Amino acid sequence: MSDDFKRLAAERAAEDVKPGMKLGIGTGSTAEHFVRALGARVRAGLDVVGVPTSERTRELAEAEGIKLATLEELPELDLTIDGADEIDPALTLVKGGGGALLREKIVAAASLSMIVIADESKLVECLGAFPLPIEVNPFGLGATTKAVEACFARNGLQGKLVLRGGAEHPFVTDGGHYILDAHLGRIADAARLAHDLVAIPGVVEHGLFLGLAAKAYVAGKQGVTVVEPAK
Template sequence: MSDEWKRLAAERAVEDVMPGMKLGIGTGSTAEHFVKALGARVRDGLDVIGVPTSERTRELALSEGIQLTTLEAEPQLDLTVDGADELDPSLVLIKGGGGALLREKIVAAASKRMIVIADASKVVDVLGAFALPIEVMPFGLAATWNAIEAALAENGLSGDLVLRGGKDHPFVTDGGHYIIDAALGRIEHPACLAEDLAAIPGVVEHGLFIGLADKAYVAGADGVLVVEATAQDAEN
């Protein structure tokens, strides 16, 4: 049922899209359902323009007839709709399973609002069961790796670090970077970890999205649940 739930969440989010909006369009299997549902509305006459967060999303959006632009042309967006690999009750997210976390975070930060679409399996009490993606420069990889391990230890965290794709054929992001996936189990204090990772030279971005999402549509056996961030969540 997971794919059906993803579709239901995506279709609910499309209802929030108003004529004339400038949209950030996410990446991943759930976001693809959103692109297809948005394309259907565009073909029915909805006038919007989108900024895709990956080359894959760009190609799908164009095939659906959605008009696209860039953040250079439209540096402030009305709304971003994207999926998540994990989300907690405060709408703190882990993203980056699809490898587009840098562009996804740039686009989300340029938007007035962000809506997350997900199936119920993505909701957790504490983040970390999904390995945290950390996007890094290829240059100086060993030094960056050591610094990441030290930052994890400072935060009382441990777990396997894996170079996505392996050292012989590493996965390369649209920005030309590598991704280290950190299997941490439980991230009790994501804001502290996010700050420490961001301070490491060589770390381009990490998959902790904090204070960006203000609403989520989570679909499951009981239908689509609406989760909204509170002012306190945003402060944390």
Template structure:
């Protein structure tokens, strides 16, 4: 296991300490969340009783293969805890998420949880959001017009940069689990995440964006100097 993967696993292990029997858990998507599901499965095999609500089909398939009991938000509309990764973590625990393409389901699940714990390696902690391109999920109708709307909304929030239609490794257009497309916005710097989020929400055709504001209660960062825990004020 590479050093980066070991750090992710350390963060996942610390998050697992917050899980209690009887909990309804949101299960995140991505390389760090994958470690959490693996470790959770070991506890389930030892007798821990939980129900997981996955944030993507990939996570659902992983959890099923490891015999983690699963449900849906229709079964359990109120969750105790959501554990997920992040692509960037700002000083106020505002996040950029969606590098794996599951931002819509991730935000719905996180919003349904009483608490959200984010697990990541320490390199994801930044002073200003934006170096990681912001994923913006859009419908597949009128993408060129939606792109123009996003660019105008971004400028109003002080953001400038190129928008790229996400493609998979095979070169084909990436399609989310909900059948939408993703525009990745290379803003470089996002001076006011709340202003940008509000501006994007008013663009017709935008389904969701990867700014997670006031959702993460705790962030667990694993680095060369050990594990650091950040709590939202």
């Protein structure tokens, strides 16, 4: 059922795409449903151009016949549509479970608006149950790991920090970086943690998305619900 819900949310978001839009196109299983829905509209005559957030998304979008560009060619976008791993009532997100968080955040920040698409299992009262991905430079990995652990301690957080893929075969992002997955359980102050993480020199970016999402389409047994940030 979860995959059906993802598809419903993605198809609802595709309805918001207007002719001539410059789109950021997300990464992940829910975003792939959006790419397919967008491709169907493009083949029916919709004229848009997309900026993909990963090589996987680029390949799928090309297969669907969607016209693509880069942020060098289109530095300002109208809308980004992407999935999320967790969504709290303020529409603060945890993203990057697929390892594309840096490109996802760059594209979202270059957009006038962002719509999140998800199934209802992604709604949480407090972020942290899903491991927080942290993209780091391979150089100085040991020092960066210690600095991230010290940052967690200062923020009153405890949990295991795991190099994705392991030391022998670390996962490498499209940008050539590694991912540290932080199993924190609960993140009480996402804004403070986000601020402290980016101050660490070896941290390239983190999976906390604050103030970027304008609304979310969340699908469940009752259909698709529009979720907007709690005031």
